[in-house]
Amino acid sequence: MPKIRTNRTRRPPQGFDDIVPTLDQFEEEMRRAENDDGVGKRKVQLTWEVLKLHHARTRYVYNLFYVRKVISRELYQWLVDEGYADALLMAKWKKAGYEKLCCLSCIQTRDHNFGTTCICRVPRAQLDSDRIVECAHCGCRGCASGDYLEEQRRKMREAIDAASSSAGPSSVEASVRGAVADVEALQSTLAAEDGAAQ
Ligand SMILES: [Zn+2]
Numbered sequence: 001m002p003k004i005r006t007n008r009t010r011r012p013p014q015g016f017d018d019i020v021p022t023l024d025q026f027e028e029e030m031r032r033a034e035n036d037d038g039v040g041k042r043k044v045q046l047t048w049e050v051l052k053l054h055h056a057r058t059r060y061v062y063n064l065f066y067v068r069k070v071i072s073r074e075l076y077q078w079l080v081d082e083g084y085a086d087a088l089l090m091a092k093w094k095k096a097g098y099e100k101l102c103c104l105s106c107i108q109t110r111d112h113n114f115g116t117t118c119i120c121r122v123p124r125a126q127l128d129s130d131r132i133v134e135c136a137h138c139g140c141r142g143c144a145s146g147d148y149l150e151e152q153r154r155k156m157r158e159a160i161d162a163a164s165s166s167a168g169p170s171s172v173e174a175s176v177r178g179a180v181a182d183v184e185a186l187q188s189t190l191a192a193e194d195g196a197a198q
């Protein structure tokens with residue numbers, strides 16, 4: 001299980017105050033998931049809830065530094081050291097094909113029957129449509145990269161639809177612009193790293 005509470009032992013670098021409301025919200029939701037009495041849920045689902053939040057918080061920190069480039073390396077490193085983000089998972093996300101990996105267990109072959117990776121790593125197009133995908137470790141419903149980009153495109157289309165059907169501008173349009181920028185930045189970062197690796 002990932003650590004929920006963070007250390008916050010050293011003074012945070014500049015920029016921390018801007019993101020602390022979001023981080024506090026993650027922490028609050030994690031605590032709620034931890035204290036869930038589990039009525040009507042499978043025991044494993046409670047673990048999944050916590051893992052999902054752990055993943056989301058790591059993704060948040062990753063995007064701030066690698067995609068949106070709005071925090072300093074110093075603050076990024078501090079967040080990793082203090083337990084706000086999972087460095088091992090983020091290292092995987094930088095590799096082509098692992099941009100959306102849900103958890104490290106999913107690519108450890110010894111954890112799976114038949115010595116393969118988790119079913120959640122198989123692109124949807126290669127699975128029977130009626131097959132239920134559910135990672136036993138974290139409950140992931142699929143984290144192959146192609147599926148990830150497809151999912152982002154779907155979200156964008158939904159946001160654009162929502163924006164054009166409502167008269168009110170600002171917030172939806174801002175989130176569309178944000179989503180588009182995130183995906184473009186991620187793609188160019190990956191392309192640049194691919195280029196550098198060759
Ligand atoms: Zn997983």
Ligand SMILES: [Zn+2]
Pocket residue numbers: 101102103106118120121135140141142143
């Ligand atoms: Zn997965």
